Amino acid sequence: MGHQFVLLISATIFCIGAAGFIIRKNPLIMFMSVELMLNSVNFLLVGYSSFLKSMDGQIFALMIMTVAAAEVVVGLAIILTIFRTRHDIDVDHINVLKG
């Protein structure tokens, strides 16, 4: 399949992820939407690394996976900490920085 297919699928998944990040109120699902966006960019990088016959795209995809793993771990720890102190994880209700 050509460049257009990779671009279209990747752009669609990215936009769906962005929509999910905006419309959902559960922080876990917002994190999942961020994962969707990161994954769509990975797909774009891998597709283009195949088209352009270069390994750089795959290496960047690997780096994105590393950053995503670190981000998810820290984000989930923060969500867990908020849940322990407030017993409520709706993002609309989290409006005070003090514990």
Add this chain to the structure above:
Amino acid sequence: MFEFDLFELTRDTVTMAVGFTAVLASLGVILCSAPVYCALYLISNMICLALLFLLYNAEFIAAVQIIVYAGAVMILFLFIIALLGGKKEVQESSAQRSMAFTFVITMLGELFLAATVGPTKPIEGGFDPQTVAQVGGSAKAIGLELFSRHLVPFELASGLLLVAAVGIICLAKFSYAPVRRRTR
């Protein structure tokens, strides 16, 4: 002359089917009410993307995607959902929601326009499938590139993971007792 390559045709069909399945699974992630179903849809989306990576000659990245994302990260998500209780979320339509959809659809249209603008000038590298096979597979080719030209980013990534690990230990340990309000 009418001529077709059955292998190419099958490959294209499979690629297209897997791509659309990935899109449908990602729609499931954002539209399902229960977080557990969202997580399951996300796993299926990641498996579809791993298949697409395989179809685009990136075997190593596909394996890493399955192990790191569909394995480790999603297990973490499922544990957190089990811990916090997967409460269903009521999804009502509101002005904010329609604004969000308008924004996202505009962004999608812009991206489509940008994608169909025509061919840009490609910068060709030297890794066609023959070269990769000669080196000894995708993992070896990535290793050669990673440890020669991209050594510093690789080491920085290990530092990042270390910082994340220490960070979550601090977060989990020191905030264990609920914060007490000061009396007086």
